Every structure is written in C-alpha cells, then in structure tokens.
Amino acid sequence: MDVNESGGAPLLQTPTLSAKGLCMAVQESVGRAAAKPMGKPKLGKLARREEREFYLFISLWIIGFIAFDAGPILASFAISFTNWSMMTPPNWTGLQNYQRLIADPLFYTAMWNSLYFGIGSVGLGLIVSFLLALLLNQKVLGISVFRTIFYLPSVVSGIAVAILWIMILHQDFGLINTVLSWFGIKGPGWLVQPQWAKPALILMSLWGAGGSMVIYLAGLQSVPQHLYEAASIDGAGPWMKFWHVTVPMMSPVIFYNLIVGFIASLQGFVLVLIMTNGGPANATLMFGLYIYRVAFQFFQMGYASALAWILLVVIMAITALQFLGAKYWVFYEGEAAR
C-alpha cells in the first residue's frame, strides 16, 4: 500500500512508496527522535563539573576575542564615522562615509563582482564537491587512495594554487586553452580579458572542492542505512533513494557548506590580489580587495571601515535570507516534520 499522506503507516511497513510519501516518512522518522526539553533539568554533580570545565576551556577564546578582536571591531565602527588617514587625528564626519559609498561606482562594482563570484563559486562548488563525495562514498577497492587524491589539492597553500592556475589559465600555452585547441577552439585570455576573468576565478575555486567534499563524505556515511533499506523494500531505485533519502538527510550539511562558503567567498581577497589585483578593468575587484585598497593604499580608514561594516550587513542579510529559505528544504535530525 502507499503511504498515507495524512500521516501514514510506519515506514518499514510500506511495501511501495511514492516520492512524496517517502519524503514524509523520512521526516517522520527524523522527527521521532525529537525530544523537546521540558525546562532546564537539574544538573547532577558530574554535569556541573563538566559545565565548569566548559567555561574554563572556552574562556581562553573569550578572553582572546575580547582582547584582540572585540576592541578593533568596535573601534572600526566608530572610525567609520570619521575621516582618518592614520597620520593625523580622526575628524568626526557623521554619516558622510556611508553617503559617499552610495555614490561610489566602485562600491557597486566590487559588490557585484563579489556576489557574482560568490554565487558562481559556491553554487558550482556545492554541486561538484557533493558529486565527488557521492563518488568517493562507493565501496570499491582502494577508495581511501582516491579520497586522498581528491582531497590533496585542498592542502596546497594559496600562493601555490595561484601560481599553478595562472599557468593553467594562460592564454597561449595554458592547459585549458591547449585542450580547447585540440577541438579547434581558440581559448580566451582568461585572466586578461574582463569578460572572462570572473569565470576563470570561479573555475579556479573548484580547486578547493576537496574541503567540502570531506564534510559531505562524513555526512553521507552518517545517513542511517535503514532508510535506504526501507526505501529499497518500498521499491525505490537509486535516483529515488538519492533524491528522497540522501538529499534530505544531507540538507543540513549542504546548508552548512552554503553558509560558510558564501561568507568566505564574499570575503575573498588573497588569490585575487595575487592573480589579478582586481584587474583587468576592475573585473575582479572583489569587496575585500577594495576595502584593502581604500585602507592601505589610499589610507582612508574611515571610508574603509564604512565599507567593511556594509559588507558585514550584506553578509548578515544574505545569511538571514539563507536561513529563512532553509525552512523549506533543510531537515534536521531530531526536528519534527513540517
């Protein structure tokens, strides 16, 4: 019988399964584990000791954060309302820096470049690293060797990656254009033509897919086997199992990689500085690089601070949107089915 949409039979008792039914069954299975706390339980002696130890260990980070990060963060907020070259005392200018960025075309250029790169690199990275993880989750001989090989690029330092990709993307003798030439295609000047520079950087960002891949791999291995068994019993094929078991169960991991990846890509700086320095024609002028230029080449610390705070607001807004959207596609173990 099909799973009853209104609430249904236990998953293991369903001989056949519709897509929607399986999805609900998974949610129900996940939701079963939900145990809503009924107020704060009284802690035992051991628990209290663990709590003390928790605060002891985390205190180092908290002290470090307050001493080295919180002060500069708050100071930058105050500085964003000043005109300060670092060489003379700051002058209070109110909202002038924020008004200035509204009229600054490079602000929009840098923001657009960062969003373009963020969407492109995170989107492509999510798909590629997830597919790689699926591939490397197979039970074949020597799989650990393959996993190591695919992860290796992630441990190569940024500068070396930049050097390597400058060569790979070289217009005349780069690897990509050489391969394209075998098919009679004349490859573009990836890093020297404005319209190709951002796609080139997005392509290059796949180099670090191994890092996300490992997280996906860990997630895949924690998907309960009984869900696949149940799906098999219900007659689900590989695609159905992937779409209705794997993807929902992996959605928190995908969401995590999406959030972290997007924040990191919006803050991208080092590789762009080394590979293109924002060129050609500002095509790769990312927001982080623009802040660096304003701060440490033009020494306009007030404006640079304002830009940095706007970046924070943008990141928070995008992250909030992502969390809002997550309600519709992310399923947490222990969370009741929606």
Added chain:
Amino acid sequence: MATHHEEELAHELKQRGLSRREILQIGARLGLSGAAIATVLAACGQAPQQPGTGAAPTIPPATEPTPASLYDPEEGNSGWPTNAVSDPTERVEISVAHAWDAVFFERQKQFDALFMQRHPNIVVKAENTPFGEYRQKYVAQAAGNALPDIMYCQFSWAQEFIKNGLFRPLDDYIAREKDFNLQDFTPQSLVSYQRDGKLWGIPYDEGPANLYYNKDIFDAAGIPYPDETWDLEKLKEVALKLTQGEGPNKIFGLGELPTLGDSLVAPPYLMPFGAQYLREPKEDECLINKPEAVAALEWWQELRDKGAVPSPADLQNVAWPAFQFGKIAMTLQGSWATPPIRAGAKFNWDIAMWPRGPKAHVTFSAGSAYMITRDSKNPDAAWIYLNEYLSTAGQSYMWGITGRGSPARLSAWPSYLNSKFAPPGAKYVEQAMRTIASHDIIDQPTGPQVTQAAGPIWDLVVAGQLSVKEACDQVFAAVDPIIAVNRA
C-alpha cells in the same frame, strides 16, 4: 603587503637555499605574474620594482644579490663633512628606518658602524622592512605616534606624508651647515620633497629612465644601435622591424607602452609630443583628453596594434624586467633596472638616451629620500646622521661605489661612473639626468587614486575593447573629481 601565504612560500623557497634570482626563474617558469613575484620577493625581504608602478626606484629588484663582502668597508671611508650641530654629551639612540634588500642592508650596517665610530655618543638602531610592507608599517606607527627618528621615503608618498605632518622641515639645519650645498643636488631630485616653501627630506638618488637595448638582436637584424640621432619615429620604425617570430620565441621590438595607470607616464610618452597627463606641479587639472594627448597615445598604440610589444598574457610569464630574458629588443627603464639586467641577461646589452620626440626631448626621473620624523626624540643627533649619510662622501659610499643607483648629489656621480658595478653606458645615465630628465611625474597625495582610477580604464584599451579617445575621455571623467582637492 606580503600575505601569510606569500610569506609562507618565500620562507619555503629560502629554506631550500634558493637565491632571489632562482626564485624569479622559478616564478617565470611557473608563469607567475610580475606582481606575484614582486609580492613573494617582498616577503623574502627584497622588493622588486614593478615597471611604471611607482615602487622604490633605487632598490635593485630581481637581481642576484651582490655579496656584501665585495665591498671593502673602508673603501670610501673618507671626506666626511663637519657638523654644525654638536654631538650629544650623553649617549642617545636614534632609530633609522630603511627598505633595503637583505644584502644591501649589510652595506648599510658598514656605514652605521663607521658612523658610530665617529660619533660614540650616538647609537644607531637600523630597522629594515621589506619595501612591500614599508608604507603600511610606518603609517600604522604614525597612528601610534611611534615613528622612528629617521625614515626612508619614496617620491610617490612624500607629499602625502609631508601634508599630514609626519616630518620636520630641514631648512634650519641646512642653513647652519656651511658644507651642505643644496645646489649640489640635481634640481629634479628635490621636487617631491618640497612643500610650502620648505624642504622636508633629503634625496639620496634620482634616476632617469633610459633606453636599454639588446645588442644581439640588433646585430642579428643588421640594424645600427640607437644613438643621439634617434627620434621617436626611428624608435618606432626599428621596433617594428625587430618584431619577429611567433609564440614563445617571438622577439618584441619594444618592451612596454604607456598606460595611464602609471605615475611616470608623462615625461617619456606624452611630453615629447607636447602633451601632459595632469598639469604639474600641482596636479590640479587633467589634460589627458586634450587633442595632443590623445594623438600621442594613439601614436604609441600603433605599436600594440602591430604586435611590437608584449601583451599582458605575454608578461604574465616573465619576471621584471622582461628585457633580461632576451626576447625584447628595447625597453624604457629607470637606472635602477641595471642590477637585475646585469644579473639576468645572457646577451650583450647597453644603454642609450631615450630618443627625442617631435616637440621635446624628455624622459622621467624619480628617486627617494630620508626624512627626520615629527616623533623624533633626538632630532639633532638624527640631523648629524642625515648630514653625513647624504653628504657627498655618504652618497658615494652607499650608492656610488656600489654602483647601486644614480646619486642625488652631482658631486657623488664620479664615484658612480667609476664604479665597476655601474652599467656599461653609465655616462648616458648622467647625460640624461643633466639634459632631458623631468620630474613631472604624478606625486601629489591624490596620485594613487588617480592611477588606480585610470588603470582599469586603460586595461580596456589594452584588451582592444575601448579606443584611445574613448579611454582618454573616461579617464578625464574619472580623474577630474579626484584632483579637485588640488585646486583648493
């Protein structure tokens, strides 16, 4: 500023015992861009000059380090000036900030040791910072009112620093010294360090740009070497003739063309045609969209259209200066390019004067200086150091005998011309300095914003996506609001 990754790479390469030249060669083989190599070398402790980017003219980049042992510490240890300012009666310490590569810093230590022998009550504490990090470091120190007593300053930062009150005027000290003789300095060398009728720094060098040429390429083509009869039409004609081949073996007639992202562009490329970029010296009006400026840039553009200069993709694969790799017949370089060329070139080369244009015979010159800072706790002791360091004897000791660069004092030039480390055509460097060098370069505090605004627009010309005329109009529109502050 070198990033963590760059420092990591630099450390790794140094750990493997590689010289800077080897690092450059590796970078070139790997296709590392000039900017990237510059950053890595900066992280190694030596900052190479990027052509036309306004980096330190006198720090020999991309070069085989000259072993300090080559220099006899006693050679040139004579002729020190007397000081009108008395030595301190108690021991004082002065801090001096430099931006030398590690090897030349050894020569600096030799000077300091001799100085301290002459002035036992003055302890010199030298701070050496890679050029790529120097500016950020000392601006941060300025924010904390913790500047050293004396600091190095490049021409392109000087006006900004002076305007913000980082330095002390030196006129009173100079007036007291009967041997100082300000007239001994080349006029161009002083320009960047004067403001409001005062002198805020003493230059140590001023290097003119000259035409470096590959004699082997000329010989193979049967073309006579450049000489005093050349004009820019001849330069173009020969550059086109010498451009030969395809792919990795292509020979380019000329190494570079003007870009409006370069603060040094006007004297060699625009002024010979009667044009200018900004109205000097105040830089309060943009002149780049005037018909003569557009015509001059279009004249140069023909060389790009005909493939006589390397494209950005070609330059991605070579370290600065690309001339040293033997694929470029001629290049315009400041005198500070000599050490890397001497170290890297496996061909015969020489120097000639930059050719004359239809309206004028001009090349650029640029240099650096040392200043006494506003935070100096011992300005008198700092002056005694500066007076000797930048005297004729001091400039000969540091920059003349070592062949490092064109000294700012005319009286120190003989030591440079007679140095075994000077370039073969050193006499043309001096001749250019005396006759055609112009300091009409972009050096006002607005300079970095001007070049950063114009550079991306010019990228589109280089990519063939914008005409010279359109680019000049766009540069004018972008630059004019920036330099409006100079009109006040």
